[in-house]
Amino acid sequence: MSVLVYTESEQGKFKKTAFEVASYAKAVADQLGTSVTAVTINAGDGSELGQYGVDKVLNVSNGDLDKFNANAYASVIEQAAKQEGANVVVLSSTADSKYIAPLVAIGLEAGYASNVVEAPSSTAPFTVKRTAFTNKAFNLTSIDTTNKVIGVSKNAFGLVASSGNATSEDFSPSIPSSGVTVQSVDKATDKVTIADAEIVVSGGRGLKGPENWGMIEELAEVLGAATACSKPVSDLGWRPHSEHVGQTGKPVASNLYIAIGISGAIQHLAGINSSKVKVVINTDPEAPFFKAADYGVVGDAFEVVPVLIEKLKAFKAQNA
Amino acid sequence: MKILVCISHVPDTTSKINFTDGDTKFDTNGVQFVINPNDEFGLTRAMWFKEKQGANVTVVNVGGPETEPTLRKALAIGADAAIRVNTDAKDGFQVAKELAAVVNDGGFDLVIAGRESIDYNGGMVPGMLAGLINANFVTNCISLEIDGTNATAMREIDGGKETVSTSLPLVIGGQKGLVEESDLRIPNMRGIMMARQKPLSVVEPTNASVETTSVKFEKPAPKGAVTLVDPDNIDELINLLHNEAKAI
Numbered sequence: 001m002s003v004l005v006y007t008e009s010e011q012g013k014f015k016k017t018a019f020e021v022a023s024y025a026k027a028v029a030d031q032l033g034t035s036v037t038a039v040t041i042n043a044g045d046g047s048e049l050g051q052y053g054v055d056k057v058l059n060v061s062n063g064d065l066d067k068f069n070a071n072a073y074a075s076v077i078e079q080a081a082k083q084e085g086a087n088v089v090v091l092s093s094t095a096d097s098k099y100i101a102p103l104v105a106i107g108l109e110a111g112y113a114s115n116v117v118e119a120p121s122s123t124a125p126f127t128v129k130r131t132a133f134t135n136k137a138f139n140l141t142s143i144d145t146t147n148k149v150i151g152v153s154k155n156a157f158g159l160v161a162s163s164g165n166a167t168s169e170d171f172s173p174s175i176p177s178s179g180v181t182v183q184s185v186d187k188a189t190d191k192v193t194i195a196d197a198e199i200v201v202s203g204g205r206g207l208k209g210p211e212n213w214g215m216i217e218e219l220a221e222v223l224g225a226a227t228a229c230s231k232p233v234s235d236l237g238w239r240p241h242s243e244h245v246g247q248t249g250k251p252v253a254s255n256l257y258i259a260i261g262i263s264g265a266i267q268h269l270a271g272i273n274s275s276k277v278k279v280v281i282n283t284d285p286e287a288p289f290f291k292a293a294d295y296g297v298v299g300d301a302f303e304v305v306p307v308l309i310e311k312l313k314a315f316k317a318q319n320a
Numbered sequence: 321m322k323i324l325v326c327i328s329h330v331p332d333t334t335s336k337i338n339f340t341d342g343d344t345k346f347d348t349n350g351v352q353f354v355i356n357p358n359d360e361f362g363l364t365r366a367m368w369f370k371e372k373q374g375a376n377v378t379v380v381n382v383g384g385p386e387t388e389p390t391l392r393k394a395l396a397i398g399a400d401a402a403i404r405v406n407t408d409a410k411d412g413f414q415v416a417k418e419l420a421a422v423v424n425d426g427g428f429d430l431v432i433a434g435r436e437s438i439d440y441n442g443g444m445v446p447g448m449l450a451g452l453i454n455a456n457f458v459t460n461c462i463s464l465e466i467d468g469t470n471a472t473a474m475r476e477i478d479g480g481k482e483t484v485s486t487s488l489p490l491v492i493g494g495q496k497g498l499v500e501e502s503d504l505r506i507p508n509m510r511g512i513m514m515a516r517q518k519p520l521s522v523v524e525p526t527n528a529s530v531e532t533t534s535v536k537f538e539k540p541a542p543k544g545a546v547t548l549v550d551p552d553n554i555d556e557l558i559n560l561l562h563n564e565a566k567a568i
């Protein structure tokens with residue numbers, strides 16, 4: 001028996017979420033008194049996973065898996081779980097992992113809990129805490145089946161360093177044919193994505209027009225952040241739809257979220273509740289965002305943001 | 321083409337979330353229920369297939385009688401028929417198994433569900449359903465075209481989008497983008513009148529087993545008050561973010 005974790009990579013490098021789910025798997029394994037096996041797909045050398053508690057890495061390297069394919073990836077994870085006799089399979093909350101997880105659950109006849117934010121509060125019954133009602137509440141759920149699939153929310157558990165070493169093995173599962181074929185991928189590779197970003201800088205209708213986004217982009221650049229926006233901003237075509245965050249847009253679970261000229265409507269906040277630290281810059285002290293934020297500046301974005309950019313540049317230069 | 325649109329009946333986004341019975345049950349008191357927004361995008365796309373390609377559209381919900389007004393609303397928007405599987409939805413796996421029985425009975429070619437529901441945000445049902453009925457599956461779907469039994473879809477991925485080709489039978493996890501928000505329809509009087517004549521059949525559940533159990537709800541701890549920083553003292557903001565919040 002062991003706990004199996006799928007550690008996602010991109011172009012041969014592990015994503016940060018891979019280390020987070022490895023840390024989570026380690027916590028579960030400690031509770032169950034067992035070890036952690038990671039399965040990787042075209043990730044190259046997996047030994048660094050040892051730093052987050054992984055004991056053994058199953059390396060799959062196969063050209064047929066270069067393009068993401070949910071069915072095939074799910075099948076690989078399933079076969080790894082069966083080989084290892086793993087009852088608990090841990091995945092992250094990236095778009096790809098959320099796509100795979102229900103398929104793995106069906107394959108293993110496993111109960112599945114998604115958006116899990118803490119290590120199990122008990123292992124018999126196996127009880128996890130997950131977000132519900134678009135982050136307005138938590139739900140304690142017990143997974144009652146022998147096999148269990150857990151999807152861990154981003155940035156909820158964090159990275160936990162371990163001192164272990166991971167052994168590495170090649171793993172050659174059979175790859176099923178799939179009825180879904182990727183034709184093309186359209187993705188800006190030079191920009192930090194909202195999903196991966198530690199810091200997100202977001203602009204609302206208070207910025208008046210698309211021509212004013214230069215300072216948002218500059219602030220994001222100084223911070224190594226992704227840019228985002230409120231729904232009306234994408235509806236008006238000021239920014240692309242992929243930047244729209246909130247209940248009907250993307251969820252943000254970054255470490256820092258800076259909202260500029262955003263009022264803080266409930267549907268917007270629903271998408272950013274799981275961000276750790278929230279900063280708001282808004283002219284209106286009555287804006288609801290001030291109730292949700294940790295730090296606030298009541299002020300005009302067109303005056304505050306340029307100053308913030310200059311001061312941050314100086315700060316970065318000093319702390320480089 | 322026979323399309324099944326899965327409709328999850330969820331609290332309106334602005335609802336106050338409260339719990340009763342020692343925090344084990346969602347308090348529906350004063351809560352307005354709506355069609356899950358992701359399902360509304362899917363239903364609207366299904367209407368397009370109906371009008372342009374002659375598809376037949378059935379909507380389905382797994383739930384108690386209280387969900388019927390939501391199904392009637394879907395009929396008023398234009399669906400041809402509705403099915404309610406008469407059992408409380410307890411977990412994603414159970415719902416997926418009940419839906420699989422409906423798909424197998426009805427011979428549907430295309431199932432349009434939502435990426436996730438806004439009550440439990442599980443994102444479980446469509447993928448599990450696809451796995452159970454052995455259909456192709458595309459989630460986070462932002463465009464869908466059907467030509468005969470071939471389908472072309474676009475999927476939102478982290479940081480971009482992906483175009484895939486696939487074929488029927490197919491399950492979709494839809495979201496905004498599948499249609500524009502301006503395409504969403506508000507039922508008109510004629511639609512509401514016609515919906516009364518349309519069939520809403522209640523089918524008994526297969527009593528699929530439940531794999532997970534909701535034990536209890538919790539509300540997040542109340543947040544401390546915001547720390548306000550003077551706009552003329554941005555150094556202080558940087559100091560707080562660095563030393564106190566450790567966020568930069």
Ligand SMILES: Cc1cc2nc3c(=O)[nH]c(=O)nc-3n(C[C@H](O)[C@H](O)[C@H](O)COP(=O)(O)OP(=O)(O)OC[C@H]3O[C@@H](n4cnc5c(N)ncnc54)[C@H](O)[C@@H]3O)c2cc1C
Pocket residue numbers: 203204205206207229230231232233244245246247248249260261262263264265266267268271281282283284287299300301302333357
């Ligand atoms: C079903 C449904 C789903 C929705 N989903 C989403 C969603 O996913 N995401 C989302 O964002 N919204 C969503 N909305 C819309 C939401 O209700 C709000 O309308 C929206 O978030 C408001 O966007 P905003 O804050 O940019 O604009 P506004 O509400 O217009 O706020 C602009 C803010 O900018 C401030 N401001 C003005 N000038 C300045 C200045 N010079 N400097 C600083 N501040 C300034 C103002 O004081 C104001 O607070 C949804 C609505 C519905 C009904």
Ligand SMILES: Nc1ncnc2c1ncn2[C@@H]1O[C@H](COP(=O)(O)O)[C@@H](O)[C@H]1O
Pocket residue numbers: 325326327328329356358359380381382383409412415432433434435436437438440441442443444445446
């Ligand atoms: N009780 C239900 N009845 C019908 N469809 C449902 C039900 N629950 C979920 N769905 C469908 O599955 C999608 C994803 O739901 P979930 O897995 O709960 O996030 C929803 O958008 C619906 O299309």
